[in-house]
Amino acid sequence: MKTTTNRFATFAILTGVMLTAGIAHAGPESDTTLNGDADQCFAETERAVSGAEAASLSTAPCTRALRFEPISRQDRSAMLHNRGIIEQAQGDLESAKTSFARAVRLSTTVDSRNLALAQAAHRLGDLPLAVEQYDLLIESGYVDDDSAARERILSNRQKAAASMVAGQ
Numbered sequence: 001m002k003t004t005t006n007r008f009a010t011f012a013i014l015t016g017v018m019l020t021a022g023i024a025h026a027g028p029e030s031d032t033t034l035n036g037d038a039d040q041c042f043a044e045t046e047r048a049v050s051g052a053e054a055a056s057l058s059t060a061p062c063t064r065a066l067r068f069e070p071i072s073r074q075d076r077s078a079m080l081h082n083r084g085i086i087e088q089a090q091g092d093l094e095s096a097k098t099s100f101a102r103a104v105r106l107s108t109t110v111d112s113r114n115l116a117l118a119q120a121a122h123r124l125g126d127l128p129l130a131v132e133q134y135d136l137l138i139e140s141g142y143v144d145d146d147s148a149a150r151e152r153i154l155s156n157r158q159k160a161a162a163s164m165v166a167g168q
Contacts, residue, residue: 037065038079045082048089059086077106081113088120096120104133110140115153122156127164131157 040061048057062083066076084099100117107113118133134157143149 036069037061038069038071038075041065041079041082045085048086052089054090057086057090059083059090062086073106074108077103077113080106081116084116084120088116093120093124097124097126110136110142114142118153118156122160127160127167130160131164134160 038061041059044057044059044061062079065071066079066083071079080099080103084096084103087093087096087099097117097120100113100120103113104117114133114136118130118137121127121133122130134153137143137153138150138157143153
């Protein structure tokens with residue numbers, strides 16, 4: 001995945017989940033040149049990550065690009081991830097979770113899409129999905145180079161699993 005930018009932010013700002021992790025929003029993953037709505041989708045994602053006012057953000061460019069622009073599977077996955085980031089910033093965590101899940105299904109790697117899905121699922125109480133995604137992140141070595149991020153993911157995986165057990 002070509003990551004156009006990687007910013008560190010507190011996910012509480014976007015999701016209410018008290019996690020600090022790198023937010024990577026994706027640019028084109030192939031050699032595809034994105035135009036129009038795809039470019040606008042990416043620009044909206046940059047604004048969302050930068051903390052723009054939620055009411056000023058729009059997922060419309062992402063949705064139009066997904067419907068009408070000929071893009072590769074990986075670029076479609078990246079665009080769904082970007083749309084999920086915008087939805088999350090707007091406070092629509094259920095829609096964000098759906099976008100993240102679709103992005104993960106289309107992706108060929110375990111990466112920030114899985115992290116975004118794990119966090120959204122955790123926040124919404126979909127604990128089995130959260131644990132599954134945290135496990136994928138741990139098993140894949142996604143955060144092996146960042147011990148603090150690995151510890152946060154392990155801690156959140158343990159919290160989700162404990163909540164599952166407590167809820168039975």
